[in-house]
Amino acid sequence: MISASARLLRLVSVLAARPSWTCAELAERTGVTERTVRRDIARLREIGYAVESEPGPWGGYRLRAGSRVPPLILDDEEALAVAVGLREAALSGALGGDQAALSALLKLRQVLPRRIAERLEEMDAAFVHTPRTAEPQITSGMLLELAAACRRAERARLAYRDGKGRSTVRDVDPHRLVHTGRRWYFVARDVDRDEWRTFRADRVERVQPTGQPVELTDPPDPAQLVSRSTANGPYPLTATVRLPLPLEQALRLVPATVGTHRPDGPGATVVEIGGPDPDGLAGYLLGLAVPLRVLDPAAVREALARRTRELLAAQSDD
Structure with missing residues (x-):
């Protein structure tokens, strides 16, 4: 005789296997009476599973999406697939910067059976990621260690x-x-x-x-x-410019990883941008294609004016 909890897990697994089951089919597949099936269905509903029933001789039960997340039953292959998907989302940043994939992966790996965790480690060792724009790679294992360090509060x-x-x-x-x-x-x-x-x-x-x-x-x-450390930290020169754009639009034009922003009234934003030298900064600012004003330093302002004159001269008729 299997325990009630194991019986419920088995019932959820069967319900998820196809769109609809009769009570008799569920009883046969789980090895219990139809009365026990009805009682177990009621228990599943209590703990959050949305199990619908249809009356009549051809009716039955089906599992649909509920209003909250109930306990999720995964077999070995499914658990491995979810872990790999979460790892890829965390490494690629596909879900943005909210760390949702990393947090979910951390929780999942804490409860994975050892046999599945070992397979995931083997895959981690075998997979090679091609970094975008020659960016260095980081393993999901190190990300999880750092995330765990943040959660431990020690x-x-x-x-x-x-x-x-x-x-x-x-x-x-x-x-x-x-x-x-x-x-x-x-x-x-x-x-x-x-x-x-x-x-x-x-x-x-x-x-x-x-x-x-x-x-x-x-x-x-x-x-x-x-944002502050990545925008200006590694560069020997910083320029302060005023963009004729509200803060939200300025952030879209110059990302927070490139500059440090502060609003300057309702329709303008002052941005500090790091660069290697005046000419390099002038080239970047010219590419923004907005009538910005360089507030500081004078060397960047002069380089931008020179580049603008050269561009205008190249467009004039001989």
């Missing part, structure tokens, strides 16, 4: 390789993971420096929990912190 020891290839080990208080559409960033408080930092997730070599609980006080907005 200090972690981070082995990190910086942009110059130097390896360091530091204690951090994890906060959030942020996806910019190009890369994943790990936002955490550097304990020794007592400041909030952004770490490129693909440069994290190891993250180890310390068991020391932490309570973050007044943490920063992680998306804004990443």
Whole structure:
């Protein structure tokens, strides 16, 4: 005699296999009486499964989408397929930066049977992702470790390789993971420096929990912190420009990963944009194709004026 919970799982699996079943068919497939089937159907409805019934000799039961998510029954192949799909969504950022796929994958991997988890690890080792625009790759395993560090609310020891290839080990208080559409960033408080930092997730070599609980006080907005660090951090020169666009339109023209924005009245936005040199910044600004104004520095303003004159001269008749 199987337990009631196992019987319910079996009944859900059978119901999901085709659009409709008679009570007699369900009783035969699950090895119980029709009375037990009706009682189990009532129990499934109580815990959230939307099981519809049709009266009459040709009627039966069918499973439809409900108003809330009930317990989900997956066999080995289905669980593996869902895990692979979630991993791909997390790595590609296909669902945006809300981390929904990563969070779901973290929950799923915590409850996967060992035999399925091992198959997923084998696939992780075999798959190769072609990075977009030569971006570095990051494994789903490291993403899950970083996500788990954020969820645990405890200090972690981070082995990190910086942009110059130097390896360091530091204690951090994890906060959030942020996806910019190009890369994943790990936002955490550097304990020794007592400041909030952004770490490129693909440069994290190891993250180890310390068991020391932490309570973050007044943490920063992680998306804004990443935006500021990626927009101007790696560049030797920063230009301040005024766009004749409201903030929402300015963000579409110059993404938050490229510039730091602040509104300047209802119809304009001031943006700080990093670049390698005045000429490079002038070329980027010219490509925006809007009547912007360079507020600072003068070298970028002069380079933009020179490029504009050259463009006009090339269009004039000989």
